[in-house]
Amino acid sequence: MPDGSNIYLNGDSKIRYALNFNTSSKRIVYLDGEAFFDVQHRTKQPFxxxxxxxxxxVLGTSFNINAYPSLKDITITVQTGKVGVLFKNKATTAPVYFLLPNEQLTINKNNGQTTKKQVNAIDFDSWREYKIFFYDKSLSEIAEVIAREYDLDIEIKTEALKGVKLTAKFDKCSVKQIMDVIAKLSDSKYTIYENKVIIY
Structure with a gap:
C-alpha cells in the first residue's frame, strides 16, 4: 500500500481504496472477501x-478479516496491536468492540449478534502459506472454502451433514487427502468426478 502497509488477499477477494489514500485524514480500504492486514502505525491517520x-x-496492527459475501458471519482475528470494530445496522450503531492479540470477534451480518473468544490468531491466516484451517466450522462452510481454494463444485447430499461441525488443519494437501480426513471426521463418504465432489 502507499503508506507501507501490507495487505494479503485470499482467493476471490478484492480491495478498493481512494487515490488520496495516503494523504487524507483517514486511510480507508473497502474489502470484499478475506484479507490479512499488516498496518503501518500512524497515530494521526487511522486505518x-x-x-x-x-x-x-486501527492505528498500527496486524489482523485477519474473513467477510466473503456468501458467509452469514464476518470474522475478525487480531494478531498484534488493538482493533476497534463497529457494526452499523440501519440507523443504529452498535457499541465498538475492542480486540487485543489472539482475540476473535464473529459478527452475524443479519442481526449484529457477536461472539468474542480467545484463539491462536496465527491459525486464522494460515491460508497465506497455502494451509487450510477450520475451527468448529460446519461442513457446508468448510465445503465452500475447499471449493474456492481448489476450484471445485462441492455438493453435500443431506442437511444433517451440512450442519456437522469440524476442527481440522491441512498443510498443502491434495483434494483427496483433505476429503479422506473430512469423511472420517464427519462419518461420511464422498466421490470425486473431474472437478465435482459429492459428500453423502
Missing part, C-alpha cells in the same frame, strides 16, 4: 477497513 455493515479501525 479503517469497511466490509458491508462492519468496519474495523
Amino acid at each position: 479503517i477497513v469497511h466490509t458491508g455493515k462492519v468496519s474495523a479501525t
